[in-house]
Amino acid sequence: MKERNTQIVKISEISSDLLEELVNAKVIEFIPTADVIFIPDKTFANDNSVQWMFPEGTESFFDFLKKSEHHDLGTVDIAEGNTGELQQHHDLLELATIIITTPSFDVLVNLISNYIYDFLKIKRKHADEVDVKLKIVRKEKSTTTSIEFKGSAADFKMVMDSVNDKKHK
């Protein structure tokens, strides 16, 4: 039986502008103006130089969300420039960090949930056999919240929906 990691949802408020940070670091030239934006994660090479990487599979994840553009989700874009790909071969579905600026958080969670379902179907694995890791940055008028999920694919939708419900109570 596969040993499971404890499921974690970490919610925190962030004060910095992640997109501006990318421009300042010369990763991208301009800030994309879409409603849903994929951003690379900061990591370090062996010589300690900073690298900006998208996790493996971001291409298909981006295409998947792009297909749903304008259907309640809004426009989708990616902050791609001086970026690369990070391949970590552990059995974890690691999805790219997403910034969302519209109120369609629930639509995004539904779509990600569908993407995970398709992934499991191809792998012929049960949802409780695969862990998912992703971060959604929710930008609202006065606050920016980072929601990090790392846990079983089986719990993803339920946990993220509850995060959304709490927000609206």
Added chain:
Amino acid sequence: MIKNINKEKLLVRIKRSLKTWNPITLNTKTWSELSSYIDYFVDNDDESFANELTCYRVVFRIQASFLHIDYLLRNKEYDKAWYLMEDTTKDIELIKGTNEFQNQWVEEFHINNIHNYIHNLEQLYPYSFFISRDVLIKQQVCSICGQVRKIKNGCEHRVGKLYYGRFCKSIWKDYEVRSFAFVQNPKDKYIFITPEGSKYNFARLEWLMNTTRNPYVSFSIENDKVYLPNYLQNVKPMPKITSCWLPGFEPHRNSDGNLVVPETLILRYEDMGKDNTTEREKVLFGFLQHKQ
């Protein structure tokens, strides 16, 4: 030189071969001719049909691999069978990710049966630790057009999709292997670890191969227990093993108390975009000819 191919007749020939089960009787002539047919349809601007034929070519490979895995296991060539199982799993996932994939194929061409069989076999293997790698890929190019790969502003080709009868891959140009880790559940289990001087205990696989001589007979595993079809229930029970190591060949530890593991680790060329289809098919053709 191929001239005036009747697509309908070709499809009938291919499907007739791929639908066979218990036993699988692959039409090796059709399979060996497929690459020429693919080239023919690409040259004649029928990319869609060329792509469909490429999918059938992969199914041929999956089925031939299934037969070869069984052969290798019967001959106690467990490592070779393991590598082939990993390659076949990748082939199954590859074909399922194409736009040309048709859902009925999983039953029609027995893809699910083979996927299940491999998944169950994996659980009977004693391998439990694998190497997982962490690679930063700074630049990669598209195998179809050679352009630098970008998600948004690059070429329109997508990894794993078919173009002109070929799978699109990423070829690594600038990359850095950052670390290797010992893990129990890597994404692909190709690199298992055999500490120096140790040998794995394959008793459970050996038992299965002696029990179900027919690979088409499905079995299932739940809570580490193998469930065989009813008519095989009375066979000798599966041996209970307490360790994945063969008694007397357990791994030894050095003076610091660490396992002595091989110093060289292999990064497969296939994972870096190299196409090894021809070499793999050559081995499978050789096996089928030998079998016939």
